[in-house]
Amino acid sequence: MAGSRNDRWVPVGRIGAAHGVRGWVRVRSFTEPQQNIGRYRPWRLSRGEDMREVDVVEIRPHGKGFVARLKEVGDRNAAEALTGMDVLVNRDQFEPPGDGQYYWDDLIGLQVSTVDGRELGEVVRLLETGANDVLVVSGDRQRLIPFVVGSAIVSVDLDGQRILVDWDPEF
Known part of the structure; x- marks a missing residue:
């Protein structure tokens, strides 16, 4: 744990199944409140050694989670390839926690x-x-x-x- 904790990418969600045929993806948020996931940019998607930065064009509530349109994802096949990837954001985007509160x-x-x-x-x-x-x-x-x-x-x-x-x- 050496170094600043603020120079790290941390998980804030996970990509679920493809949504529709135009490249939208379902997103499960780990943030509290859940809608905070939409505040963070850019996202890095990660699964094992596979890591890529993506631009979020739009994110909106859908069912118990969210759906997002990513600039780099234009069709259902590309969206399906992201299923199960973790959504990471740079820690320096987090608000400082209140007294007695911790991330x-x-x-x-x-x-x-x-x-x-x-x-x-x-x-x-x-x-x-x-x-x-x-x-x-x-x-x-x-x-x-x-x-x-x-x-x-x-x-x-x-x-x-x-x-x-x-x-x-x-x-």
């Missing part, structure tokens, strides 16, 4: 320890449960820790790359 991307990779000094492992991902977000911590075993600042989460030190938790290590 998931900032939490992944942080080390987690208890208030009594026991190392629990590293945050490998987060889950959205509806009630609150949950850290998935991988160490000697996997743990699910609710991300509730002031309760289970005592402190988050992004510079020190550490989260301090009030959590029973056996739970």
Whole structure:
């Protein structure tokens, strides 16, 4: 995690199936609120080693997600080739989070320890449960820790790359 976190491309969505015959694609947004995905430009689409920058001509709500028209995609076959690609944007486009708020991307990779000094492992991902977000911590075993600042989460030190938790290590 060396260097500035703001010089990175981070996932904000995923391309779904083709939509129609003129090159539109369905898009699932990972942003909160979901419509924020339409604010970011340019997009980089990524799948494994395949990475390409695309220009978003138009994006609009459709069902539970969005549909987008990309300048470089003119027909259904080209749109189908993008299915499953991640939508990445440069991190420097994000608004700073409010006090006590964090982007998931900032939490992944942080080390987690208890208030009594026991190392629990590293945050490998987060889950959205509806009630609150949950850290998935991988160490000697996997743990699910609710991300509730002031309760289970005592402190988050992004510079020190550490989260301090009030959590029973056996739970």
